[in-house]
Amino acid sequence: MTSAADTRTGPYLELFAGRGAGGPVGARRQQAIERFEAAGFPGSRDEEWRQTNLGPILRARPVAASGRALGDGGALPFLYPDCDSMVFVNGRYAPAASSPPEGVTAFSLADPAGAGSELLAEHLGASVDGRASCSADAGVHPFAALNTALFEDGVALGIPAGTALERPIQVLWLSAPSADAAAGDNGAPASMEVSFPRLLVVAAENSQASVIETFAAADPAAGGYFVCPAAEFVCGAGSVVRHTRLQADAAGAFHIGFQHARLDRAAAFDSSSLAFGGALVRNDTVALLDGEGADCTLDGLYVLDGSQFTGNHMRVEHRQPHTTSHQLYKGVLDGQARSVFNGRIYVHQAAQKTDAKQTNRNLLLSKAALANSNPQLEIFADDVRCTHGSTIGRLDEDALFYLRARGIGFEEAHGMLVHAFAREVTDKATFEPLRRDLEARLFASLNGGRSNGQGG
Amino acid sequence: MPTATDTIEALAERDYEYGFVTDVEQDTAPPGLSEEIIAFISAKKNEPQWLLDWRLQAYRGWLKMVEPRWANVRYEPIDYQSICYYAAPKSDDDRPKSLDEIDPEILATYEKLGIPLKEQEMLAGVAVDAVFDSVSVATTFREKLAELGVIFCSFSEAVQDHPELVRKYLGTVVPRRDNFFAALNSAVFSDGSFVYIPKGVRCPMELSTYFRINAMNTGQFERTLIIAEEGSYVSYLEGCTAPMRDENQLHAAVVELVAHEDAQIKYSTVQNWYPGDKEGVGGIYNFVTKRGLCEGRRSKISWTQVETGSAVTWKYPSCILRGDDSVGEFYSVAVSNNRQQADTGTKMVHVGKRTSSTIISKGISAGEGQNTYRGQVRILRSAEDARNFSQCDSMLIGDRCGAHTFPYIDVANPTAQMEHEASTSKIGEDQIFYCNQRGIDTEDAVSMIVNGFCKEVFRELPMEFAVEAQKLLEVSLEGSVG
Numbered sequence: 055m056t057s058a059a060d061t062r063t064g065p066y067l068e069l070f071a072g073r074g075a076g077g078p079v080g081a082r083r084q085q086a087i088e089r090f091e092a093a094g095f096p097g098s099r100d101e102e103w104r105q106t107n108l109g110p111i112l113r114a115r116p117v118a119a120s121g122r123a124l125g126d127g128g129a130l131p132f133l134y135p136d137c138d139s140m141v142f143v144n145g146r147y148a149p150a151a152s153s154p155p156e157g158v159t160a161f162s163l164a165d166p167a168g169a170g171s172e173l174l175a176e177h178l179g180a181s182v183d184g185r186a187s188c189s190a191d192a193g194v195h196p197f198a199a200l201n202t203a204l205f206e207d208g209v210a211l212g213i214p215a216g217t218a219l220e221r222p223i224q225v226l227w228l229s230a231p232s233a234d235a236a237a238g239d240n241g242a243p244a245s246m247e248v249s250f251p252r253l254l255v256v257a258a259e260n261s262q263a264s265v266i267e268t269f270a271a272a273d274p275a276a277g278g279y280f281v282c283p284a285a286e287f288v289c290g291a292g293s294v295v296r297h298t299r300l301q302a303d304a305a306g307a308f309h310i311g312f313q314h315a316r317l318d319r320a321a322a323f324d325s326s327s328l329a330f331g332g333a334l335v336r337n338d339t340v341a342l343l344d345g346e347g348a349d350c351t352l353d354g355l356y357v358l359d360g361s362q363f364t365g366n367h368m369r370v371e372h373r374q375p376h377t378t379s380h381q382l383y384k385g386v387l388d389g390q391a392r393s394v395f396n397g398r399i400y401v402h403q404a405a406q407k408t409d410a411k412q413t414n415r416n417l418l419l420s421k422a423a424l425a426n427s428n429p430q431l432e433i434f435a436d437d438v439r440c441t442h443g444s445t446i447g448r449l450d451e452d453a454l455f456y457l458r459a460r461g462i463g464f465e466e467a468h469g470m471l472v473h474a475f476a477r478e479v480t481d482k483a484t485f486e487p488l489r490r491d492l493e494a495r496l497f498a499s500l501n502g503g504r505s506n507g508q509g510g
Numbered sequence: 511m512p513t514a515t516d517t518i519e520a521l522a523e524r525d526y527e528y529g530f531v532t533d534v535e536q537d538t539a540p541p542g543l544s545e546e547i548i549a550f551i552s553a554k555k556n557e558p559q560w561l562l563d564w565r566l567q568a569y570r571g572w573l574k575m576v577e578p579r580w581a582n583v584r585y586e587p588i589d590y591q592s593i594c595y596y597a598a599p600k601s602d603d604d605r606p607k608s609l610d611e612i613d614p615e616i617l618a619t620y621e622k623l624g625i626p627l628k629e630q631e632m633l634a635g636v637a638v639d640a641v642f643d644s645v646s647v648a649t650t651f652r653e654k655l656a657e658l659g660v661i662f663c664s665f666s667e668a669v670q671d672h673p674e675l676v677r678k679y680l681g682t683v684v685p686r687r688d689n690f691f692a693a694l695n696s697a698v699f700s701d702g703s704f705v706y707i708p709k710g711v712r713c714p715m716e717l718s719t720y721f722r723i724n725a726m727n728t729g730q731f732e733r734t735l736i737i738a739e740e741g742s743y744v745s746y747l748e749g750c751t752a753p754m755r756d757e758n759q760l761h762a763a764v765v766e767l768v769a770h771e772d773a774q775i776k777y778s779t780v781q782n783w784y785p786g787d788k789e790g791v792g793g794i795y796n797f798v799t800k801r802g803l804c805e806g807r808r809s810k811i812s813w814t815q816v817e818t819g820s821a822v823t824w825k826y827p828s829c830i831l832r833g834d835d836s837v838g839e840f841y842s843v844a845v846s847n848n849r850q851q852a853d854t855g856t857k858m859v860h861v862g863k864r865t866s867s868t869i870i871s872k873g874i875s876a877g878e879g880q881n882t883y884r885g886q887v888r889i890l891r892s893a894e895d896a897r898n899f900s901q902c903d904s905m906l907i908g909d910r911c912g913a914h915t916f917p918y919i920d921v922a923n924p925t926a927q928m929e930h931e932a933s934t935s936k937i938g939e940d941q942i943f944y945c946n947q948r949g950i951d952t953e954d955a956v957s958m959i960v961n962g963f964c965k966e967v968f969r970e971l972p973m974e975f976a977v978e979a980q981k982l983l984e985v986s987l988e989g990s991v992g
Contacts, residue, residue: 101580403909418924421891429930431915436906436936444930446921 062112063094069118069204069248077169082179086202093194105394105426106336106365111280111308118206119144119231119247119279132226132270134487139224143272144231145249146207155223158263159212163205163252173212177288178254195338198312201250201284208252211265215290218262222296222485225265227251229303230272231279246278246308253285257293257321264296266488269303271331277306285313289321291345296324298488302495303331305360310336319345319374326482328492329356329364330499336365343370343377343405354383355479357499358391358423365394372405372438379409384479385416386472386500387423398430399440406435412442417449417475449475472500539596545569548697551596555666555700558673568686568696575690581853582882582914583822585795588760595698595731655713660744661706662717665733668704675706679737683766683803683830691762692799695731699764702733707742707773716972718747732763738773740806747975749780761820763798771806771833776814778971780979783819788877790849793821800827804836804865812839813856814970816979821850826884828857831865831893838867841967845983846879846911855885855902855916860893860926869900872964874983875911886918889926898928905963906936907956957984 070087095112096103129141129151138155140162141148147162154160161168168174179202209225231247257263269281281303289295295315303309309332315323329335341350356364370379385393395414416425429442449471457467476496483489539550548569552562577588655662661672668676686696707713738744761783767775777800786793796819802811813827823846829838840856858867873881883902904913915932937959945955961968961980968976 406909416921418921418926421924422922423924424920424922426921427917427919427930429915429917429932431904431932431934432912433904433906433914433934434910434912436909436911438906438934438936440932440934442915442930442932444917444919445928446919447927448924 063091065116066200066204067091069116073204073206078175079178083203086179086199087204089194090196090199090203093196093199095196102367102396105396107334107363110334111310114278114280115245116248116280117245119229119249128230128272129226129228132228132268134222134224134266134485134491136487137222137224137266137485139226140209141226141228142207142209142251143228144247145205145227145251155211155219155221157217158214158219159210160223161210162207163210163254164207168210171210173210173254173256177256177286178210178252179286195312197282197310198284198314198338201252201282201312205250205252205284208254210254211256211263213255213257213261213263213293215258216260217258219264222264222266222488224268225253226268226270227281227283228270228272229276229279229281229307231276246280248280248282251281251283253283254288255286255295255297256288257290257295259290260292261290262294264298264485266298266485267300269299269301269309271302271304271307274304274331276304277333279304279306280308281311283309283311285311287313287315287323289315289317289323289348291319291321293318294322294324296484297326298483298485299325299327299337300488300492300495301327301329301331301335301337303335305331305333307332308334310334311338313337313339315339315341315350317341317343317345317348317350320347320349321345322349322351324351325353326479327352327354327366328480328495329354329358329366330495332362332364334363336367338367339369341368341370341379343372343379344374346374346376348374348377350377350379352379352381352383353479353482354381355476355496356383356385356393357476357496358386358393359388359499360391361389362391363393364391366396367394368397370397370399370410372399372401372408372410372435375405376407377405377409379411381412381414382479383414384476385414385425386419386476387416387425388419390420390422390424392424392426394426394428395444396428396430397442398432399442401431401433401435401438401440403434406437408435408438408440410438410440414444415475416446417472418446419448419472469500473497476500539594541594542591543569543593543595543698547595551698551700554596555669557666557669560677561669564681564686565697568693569698571687572690572693572697575687575693577690581824582880582884582916583824583851583853585822585851588795590694593760596700655715658711658714659708660711660713661704663704665699665702665704665735668735672704672706675737676704676735679735679766679768681766683768683801684764684799689799691797692764695733695762695764695799699731699733702735702763704734705736705744705746707738707744709739710741711739712742713744716745716747718749730759730761730763732761734763734765736765736767736775736777738767738769738775738809740770741772742770743774745776745778745972747778747780747972749782749975749978760795761797763800765798765800765827767802767811769802769804769806769809769811769836772808773806774810774812775802776812777802777827778975779813779815779817780971780975780982781815781817781819781823782982784821785819785848785850786821788848790821793850794819796820796823796825798825800825802827802829802838804829804831804833804838804862806836807833807862808835809833810837810839812841812970814841814967815843815854816967816971816975816982817842817844817852817854818982820852823850823852823854825854826857828859829867830859830861831867831896832861833865834862835864836862837865839970840867840869840871840885841970842871843874843964843967843979843983844872844881844883845874846876846881848877848879850877851880851882853882853884855883857886858888858898860887860889860896860898862892863894864896865893866897867899869898869902870966871900871902872967873902873904873913874907874960874963875904875913876907878910880912880914882914882916883932884916884918886920887928887930888918889921889923889928891922893923894925896923896926896928898926900928900930902930902932903963904932904934905960906934
């Protein structure tokens with residue numbers, strides 16, 4: 055066991071050797087790598103990870119992604135109009151392609167000018183110090199710890215008190231792996247480039263901001279790279295933070311992300327996670343409702359085909375009274391795709407009058423697809439309203455019949471219903487260019503690889 | 511109207527009503543577990559060699575196993591070497607022929623429990639196989655059942671009289687190395703009930719066993735095996751109370767059900783073992799493996815449980831739906847009061863085509879009780895058109911208790927339809943107010959609301975049990991006004 059663990063964690067520990075130390079962030083990095091070293095990678099006996107097969111990632115040797123310059127306009131297809139943007143290629147800031155927002159603090163973490171910033175000293179890595187949450191029973195999140203220890207660059211955003219940003223800020227994480235990733239056994243790469251994008255958003259009192267994260271590959275056919283992002287959101291009292299996480303990695307990519315949000319009094323955090331690409335994708339979210347009246351919305355959509363795997367693990371902690379949370383995750387699975395939904399609502403004893411709702415709906419389009427759904431409630435307060443619901447099934451036969459009785463062909467009727475099912479999530483996007491993009495992606499992924507839909 | 515604090519205190523101060531110890535001479539094995547002790551148990555029960563070998567293999571498997579820790583319960587580590595694995599009333603050698611010969615102390619115990627055996631014989635067709643500690647001391651209505659070919663006897667009698675049946679089915683549903691506690695049970699099980707319903711027979715009465723944990727330091731390791739042949743029907747009742755004591759007692763039972771084609775088994779449990787005092791001292795550890803196999807087509811297994819006792823309850827009555835069109839049901843009410851902990855639920859494994867399962871679970875937490883529903887619905891690729899409906903509701907009474915829900919849903923067939931719903935609530939002030947306004951006092955209102963909350967489960971219980979269950983619930987939640 056230990057020797058196997060050493061060969062797996064060893065290469066990652068080696069990557070740490072080159073990372074900067076010193077300052078509060080340096081100390082947190084040191085702490086994170088120690089926690090990672092002590093915990094190692096999770097195995098199949100680990101409850102939170104037993105349904106995620108990390109084998110393909112751990113078998114490949116990690117190589118730090120090189121910050122490559124992108125050709126002129128290389129990032130353009132991914133950028134939205136009417137939007138401020140910060141572009142990262144292989145985890146490194148590309149200032150030429152970016153148009154950073156004004157009136158707010160926004161800088162690259164690699165920028166030495168920002169190194170002494172109070173924002174970093176106070177917040178960066180303070181919540182994602184390797185622990186999945188502040189609760190005693192939550193263990194170390196090894197990948198969050200890895201990111202804290204190993205990130206080279208990223209974004210720090212500070213929204214001043216009372217400022218409402220009109221334009222969304224798009225953070226584009228573009229992966230452009232070198233083509234010489236050697237293939238190993240079973241088609242899995244023997245080595246792969248790994249990047250650790252890092253995002254910090256600090257919204258001061260009564261501020262408003264919208265952040266769009268886009269994970270994409272410069273070449274959609276690229277394979278065998280590993281993105282291990284982490285994001286921290288610190289939502290001050292009365293702030294409103296909207297967050298969209300669009301994951302459109304290349305088909306062969308591995309993506310294991312971690313997000314952490316801490317909400318102060320009457321803060322609102324609204325996050326949508328949309329997963330389209332990648333071979334193995336996992337997204338863990340922890341939200342701490344740490345002030346009265348805080349409100350948290352976590353929505354998600356995963357559209358999978360082939361042998362894709364997507365896991366969404368959420369932990370929403372209600373720590374103060376009168377907090378509300380909503381989760382709606384929907385999945386469409388075709389081919390041999392597999393999905394895991396693992397949502398946990400944790401209501402502390404102090405969090406009376408909590409209102410929490412959690413919903414997971416899965417649509418299976420093929421016989422070989424597999425959906426796992428584990429909606430979980432842990433409640434220690436008595437005056438609460440907590441509900442969860444989960445469904446897994448195929449399209450409603452009656453709805454299909456209704457459409458066909460009106461002269462709509464099977465394929466078309468089928469497509470309409472699947473679209474209607476998925477659009478409940480994409481329609482929530484209020485920023486028009488984003489919504490159109492999501493619709494286009496949804497359309498492409500639903501119609502791209504339909505192999506064996508239900509026969510008529 | 512009493513405040514929440516008053517009611518929690520009232521609740522916490524309630525003592526166990528059925529706490530007493532009967533003094534009966536014991537023929538007890540020395541504490542500890544070894545191959546010698548297993549051989550001693552086996553010899554004591556005059557078992558054939560194959561059963562001893564079976565026990566020993568289970569024991570050797572158990573030695574390699576690690577006690578599981580994943581359940582959402584906390585308890586002091588169990589010292590398996592300090593438990594007595596065998597205790598039988600002395601009268602074992604010359605078994606009483608009638609109730610008159612039975613130790614009056616044992617009869618008095620039953621009186622205190624409210625099941626006067628003498629009357630019970632005559633009462634509404636309930637045959638009682640009373641398990642006093644580990645050996646059956648009285649079995650009634652045997653002749654009447656024998657006429658139909660129904661075998662209803664203690665497990666050790668079945669080993670003597672029907673070895674071929676026992677050998678054929680023992681361990682087929684719960685293999686002897688299934689899990690830590692099942693392996694322990696397989697190694698040291700002392701007695702239990704055995705039921706065999708022949709082809710086409712509808713068992714004319716509810717079969718019932720009263721378990722009674724009585725001797726100090728004695729873990730009870732019951733083994734129940736129920737076989738329903740093609741087209742048969744049986745309803746089996748299990749109920750229990752236990753005397754007060756300070757040392758935690760381990761109870762690791764195994765229940766195996768086999769339903770052949772068109773057969774139906776209905777298994778109902780009312781569990782009211784000693785839950786420990788208000789500090790959580792004493793009380794029973796109830797770590798039970800219960801599993802039913804719907805072997806044949808159109809077979810049906812239904813579990814109903816009302817769990818109000820035990821310090822720690824850890825059990826998941828499950829159904830393996832192998833036969834096409836087979837049906838599995840699970841109805842549960844679990845109450846955890848004071849410092850009780852319950853981690854209970856079910857597992858439905860859909861293998862056959864058009865199999866369906868229903869899960870209704872009601873958890874009530876009061877005082878500092880922790881109540882966990884943990885269940886799995888697994889629909890395999892072969893299970894075309896499988897159907898599941900799950901509903902898990904929790905009710906919290908008081909602000910120091912906890913309710914937890916951990917469903918696991920794994921679906922590998924797109925034709926499956928599965929729904930899971932859960933909700934958590936407390937007794938609303940408006941509901942109480944509504945009742946008060948109509949002249950119903952708060953206590954009665956709570957009782958009424960809780961009964962309504964549990965109605966879906968209670969109506970699945972046989973009549974006698976439904977009454978007892980409601981009474982138990984009322985006692986359990988006395989004084990707990992939300």
